[in-house]
Amino acid sequence: MDFGTVLLILMLVIIAIVLGVGITLAVLISRGVVGLVKIGKPKYESAKRSALKVRAESSTGPVAEILKQRVALAEALEATGRSLAVAQGAGQYTGNLEPIFTSLQQAGKVTEHHLLVAQQEPDAAVQALYVKTLGTQVEQITKTATGVRQALAGTAAPAGDVDLTDLTRTLEIEATMLKKWAQTYTELGND
Template sequence: MDAATVLLILLLIIVVVVGAGVTTAGVLLYRGGRGVARRVAPVSRARRGALVYRTRSSDPQRRGLAVTRLQLQDSLAATNRSLSVAVDSRQQVGNLGYIVQTLNHAGSVLDRQLAVAEKDPDPAIQRLYAQTLGTQSGQVLHTCAGVRQALARTSQPMTAVDISTLTRRLDVEAKVLDNWAATYTRLGNP
């Protein structure tokens, strides 16, 4: 065997080894990512289940705080889904992405504060938390609903009024084109 053949065989072996290593690493990363996703999902479902359980608590203060947290999480999740669908369908969203991002930040801060309030042993302090955080949560819930309504309004199909206006404009354009064609034809034939 000459040197070129040996070099070619060595290069092929290196390519096969590197290809196998990259493929193996890709499969391991893919499976690892799926495993992480599977491990995270049950935790969030478990947390939500615990929160739902607390909404049925006999303590009215804790129950109220848990209900507020649940409403806040549900509203933010619905707003994020609405924005995601709008962006995926290439709907004009304007500055709503930034607004939703700000709402998510405010919601996470409120959620942490509500969680702390639930754990406070003094009912008077919990009542104070509920009043203060309830007002702020109400503002976030109202803004979330406003964002979803704005997204829904911008995705509405054309109404009959829009179509009739378009039909009238089309009739006018057709008449103008007919008149132009007649005038142009007369100018061309003396």
């Protein structure tokens, strides 16, 4: 081989190595960024809700009520979403609770939008009217969200006493039979 061919082969090897390292770094960085976003999103939402709580407590008049309704709505939907996710992750039967919760989330988004509009309203009298009408919707959504969580808790009830009593009785019978078998086996060995 002449010098030009060797140089060409070396250049191709170097380019392949640089491309391999570049692609590997790009994949690692993109996965790291996605991971950070997944980790950071709940913390961001929690910080946002905490700031909203502080604003609700420090505000007065209809604005304070609107902010409190926003907090109640967000907390109810988040708690219900977490409960449903945990139940599904554990393999618990959830029936039609997931579509119910999806509809509840959609109603919550619409209500949240209306609450944001109400919050921006410059007239306190109009804000008070928003508080009255939207308060009913927020209450319905939070009660339904609580109902979903209660339904999940109801299906997660432990086995009843009847099942445990039957299990205990079966265990006692089995223990008695093993004891008699051991005695019979020992007596046969002594003969």
